[in-house]
Amino acid sequence: MGMRGYILRRAVQVLLTLWVILTLLFFLFRLGLPDPTLALVSEGLSPEDRMLVAERFGLERPLWQQYFIYLRNVISGELGTSFHYKAPVAGILGEKFLNTMVLMLPAILVAYSIGQLLGVLLAWKRGTRLEFTGVSLGLIFRSAPMFWTGMLFIMLFGISLGWFPTSGMRTLPYEASGFLDKIFTLDFLRHLFLPVLVIALYYAGLPMLIMRNTMLEVMGEDFIEFCKARGLSMRRIMYRHAARNALLPIVTQAAITIGLAVGGQVVVEVVFSWPGLGLEMLQAVRTSDYPLAQASFMLMAAMILVLNFATDLIYGKLDPRVVYS
């Protein structure tokens, strides 16, 4: 089986997983909330309106039929109407989804690139004070919860020193024609800096340590000696040859990190008031906005699946030994 077949198979797998998650959510919500229209009543819905809603969601039909109606709605992008905003959920979450991505992807990218480079450096400077400091700092940042470092950074860099804005994505008002316009501004980058730093510091420790450990193993192998014998500079050996071989475990770890980061993101968004999916979901939970909370969760799960899918492909590209089967 070739590359194409592999991709196809993985894609089907992703869809299946998504389906299972949707099913899980459906029953979870029906279990915890037997009559979703009840939650609507407090919003001033008359009994007649309630009937209408009930009809739209097919609430008077048997459970299995409701389930299929639910699946149909999700597939057609009809995620329901937010109780709070009284507007379709899909429209509200679309931009929040993008906001989350523009925070998370750079953060993980930074974490992994810096983490790896440092990892190589630590392996190289083995046994020195630098290595000790590096490993300790890595451990400390991995142990300090992100919301706490976030608060400390806001206190220090935002409030005391006034170097960076403390909340939100951009200074208002702004004039922009599209999403890209909104994010490629200096102002946006200034807002992005602190949250990215917090996330990156937290996640950089792991790739750094993995890189260091793998490097140490790789360096014991023959081909390094061979390179040395050829008279290549140490820097070149470390970064060109050894590091390349140590990349695989890091990519594996990155896939797992993405899953964790999507969840962990929530707390960073809260601390920095970043208008992303996580903040929106917390608000939804606080206002008992069931459709919004459910859809936010779905989107996050989908995000993880798609990103993992992407890492799988990268993994394949990196490791020639992987046969697509």
Add this chain to the structure above:
Amino acid sequence: MKYDAVRFLWKTIRQDRLAFFGVAVLFCLVAIALLAPLVATHDPNEMNHRVEGTVFWYRDGEWVIQESVGEWTLNAVTFCYDGDTAFAVGNHGEVLKYSAGSWEKEEVPTTVHLQDVAFGENLVVVVGESGTILEKRNGEWIIVNTPVENELFAVSIAPGTQKALVAGTEGTVLRRLNDTWELVDTGATEDLLAVSFPAEDTGFIVGRRNVIFHYDGETLSRQMVMGFRDLYDVHAPTTDMALAVGERGTILHYTGTAWSAMYGPEARDLRGVRLIEEDKAVAVGSHGVIIRMDQGQWMREDTGYRRHLRGIDAFGGMLIASGTDPYVNSLARPSVDHWFGTTHLGRDIYSQVVYGSRAALTVGFLAAIMVAVIGTNVGLFAGYFKGRVDGLLMRIVDIMYALPLEPFAMILVLLSRPGLTIIIFAVGLLTWRTTARIIRSQVLSLAARPFVKAARIAGASDLRILYVHIAPNILPLAFLQLAVSVAFAITAEATLSFLGLGPPRIYSWGTILHEARLSGAWRTAWWWIIPPGVLIMITVVSVFFISRALEVLTNPRLGKR
């Protein structure tokens, strides 16, 4: 292949100094959590009050707070003779005299709460609870017999005379004529709270529900004034002008003919007032409120102090104000009383942090055990049975990887309610995925080993092979995963509590930070932010150290370097 796993573990840990440190820290934390009521200095939910007899001086154009003169409320203060002498009275029979720059306690024959003090011609009068009146004549304090048992709130002496007026609960008014005290009929039932007696033939008495009486030297007449607020103080420097202040920033102005309401800048209670000149006045109140009238305009003055002020007196350009009612010791910096300071509601942060270790450890260990048990078993079954069982279990693991933890916990909270159980379940049900994967790969290689084949040939059942032959070999790995899970669960608990998903009134380190953020005080109150975060960090680092040692154990290759 059986060996004493625990002993082996212990040996490994003892060899690794960092791991030993980690174990020591964890033991300390467990001890703190178990003995929390003993280790804590306060009830973590208690709003800690303080009572301090505080005196505020206004001299040379600025307010200065004087060190506490004792642990009781000072209800009233008055200058006498000149700006160098003053009297202050307070609860528990406290009478203090200020002279030559310091406060001296006066010996008085009572211990009841004293409410007011007035100074006159060779006479100081103090009034208080249970109809108590003290007089100081010729340097001697004596208790005066009074015809009432009511609590007396206020006294005033007409300047240059020995005539005094006293007001108290349920419309009580007493006057001093020729060394004797007699009751004056008011017909009122409201409590009367303040009195001002600028001249022998003019007096003002105010009280609850906007009651105002005028005294003409003989009788009292009730004034008809619009409003219904309690009036706490009145001051009349001369017979034709007076100010009264009260509840919710009420200010009433008397100009010789009638009382009228004045616009004030303050909506909180005003407890004391002094009218200095016709268009100059100062009033004080709760929460350190000080307002000043200049040219008929009231302005707020901020001293930065937030203690409750009760009495005030003026002399020349000087002012003296006294307090304080019991006040909540909020946002106090670390001190001997409160090692880590207090929250905005005066709660002891050190005690909260101590109790917080309970939530962290409970969730950490219970969730981690859940993770280890589920993960290990899934890994065992998947790795041993392979094929369909493996396929199915690993698909489930894949699905688990797609569920983000914090949002999942939020959904659970949305569908039930906040609590530690939800957090334990969320972590326990979701994060066994990694453990399962790792154990599975180990089991895969173990299952191919000769001793497993031998057992099978000997006719051992699958379950027996799994749990008797294979399981002991993966124990170190399972322990490692347990340790990692503990760190993960503690962080997860803190995170979820920080989002406000923890149980009410049970402190965890995350909850403390959640409250700090909610209160808005975190941007300045560093002592509120740092301790819980540092503890989370230390705990997690300790667990990391332990797991590093275990890692060496499970992967001997790492140990060789």
Add this chain to the structure above:
Amino acid sequence: MKTISVHWAFVLAVVMVFSLSGMVFAEPVPEIELITTTEAYDPIRYESAFIIAEGWEQLGFQVNVRPMEFSTILERFYDEQDFDATILGWSGRVERLDPQHFLGTLHGGQIDLGANNPGGYVNPEYDRLFEAQTREFEVERRREMVLEMQAIAAQDAPLDVLYYRDEVNAYNHERFGNFVIMAGEALYNEWTPLQVEPITEKTVLTIGTPQEPDTINPLASTSVWGWKFMRLYYDKLVRLSPDIEPVPWAAEELIPVNDVTLDVVVRSGMLFHDGEPVTVEDVKFTFDYYIENDFAYFRPFFAPIESVEVLNGNTVRFHLKEPYAPLITVTLSQLPILPKHIWEAIDNPADLAPDQIPTVGSGPFMFDRYDRGEYKRIVTFEDHFSAGDIKIDAVEYRVYADSEGVFTGLITGEIDMTAWRLEPGQIDLAEREEHITVVSVPDFGYYHLTYNLRRKPFDDVAVRQALSHLIDKETMITVLLQGRGEPGTSVIAPINAFWHNPDVVRYPYDPERAREILEEAGYRWDDEGRILFPAG
């Protein structure tokens, strides 16, 4: 002699059995579930619940404090009436200065599921007065009835009014002056944009808030934040002045014909923002449209209207079903005038997609833009009759994620005023800033603890009075609110001085008095100090 002693022994035995059975069978008062908001939603109400619980536990009541999500509370309180005691609040909206609404929350006609009196308090005398005052146009006579109703309610204690919380806002006095301060609404009222004066070059007033309109659809919005925004670009026949007096606005004159008929002369020469003239037809259309669509949020306002009739080119006549005192102060001051030429083509206005909602009004400001979650702007409408008095060019709103963000915006000068109350911890910091003026305004809304009178022990007035005596309101005010508020006494707040009854019976914190009341009513305590119902 012997028979007598036997007789006595018998009597004694009976007495003993009775008293014993009293001891043994006396039923303990069941645990009270006290519902309150989560800490994140409102820390003050959350902490208050624990203060109340502590007070009650002193006398052997078992209390279980249950913080819940806000909408769950509303559901349990209003729609299911499934609660023992619940802490909720009524916000002080201007139209609620008329006592009608707050008194209605204790009216026996509103005890059904979903209605405003979930506690189930019924007192025929109170109900009689309520109905009488609704029809009373003579204001002094109405006042007497309103005062008496408050006295009755306080005596029966079907709820405890916990506190009135001051609305604390702040503005930047280096940028703008002449702010209008209004009871209940503080700075963020409809007059502030009409009257503020710029001090610097900046002629756009920037308002910061964490609150968002639920929608800007005038036939769907059920939140204060929607209406506080819309009322600036829609006009109303009557606006309530800063002193809460009705002033004719889009109406030129209001002519009462009789108890059930009111003529309204519409101001001439007004334009909608799209250039179309505002006519009597638009006014009639608006009311008909609201009635026809039966918009639930406004239902109490238009329910008394029988019909609206166009009399001539500039006058409409309102026919009422029965005399309705708050018609001018409430109904005419709340309903916006909608352009007929736009809305008549819309059949299901409540279902409009967000980008299809018309934003054409005739108010002093014109809708300009709205980016959900971030930004809103309205600009001065030069053709409005009040435009000559408006000294700013536009009002913009910045939406922050929480009050923390608003506060930072205020300090850094990003915004000129707040539209949301400062938290107690922030007030102090704001007061210390040179460029900030803090405004604290008493509210006429109130926070209340409502008992479910259908359940034991709350059916007993003695218990309710005793429970009220055990509530330490002083701590709530001085500690939780830091003095920015006052202990509650009546559903009509003191700031509403004309209608407030200051002489209602009060329940100061007094555990001894509470115990006496309970003892008098026959309640006793078991060995563990748990309170028991009266025997028999």
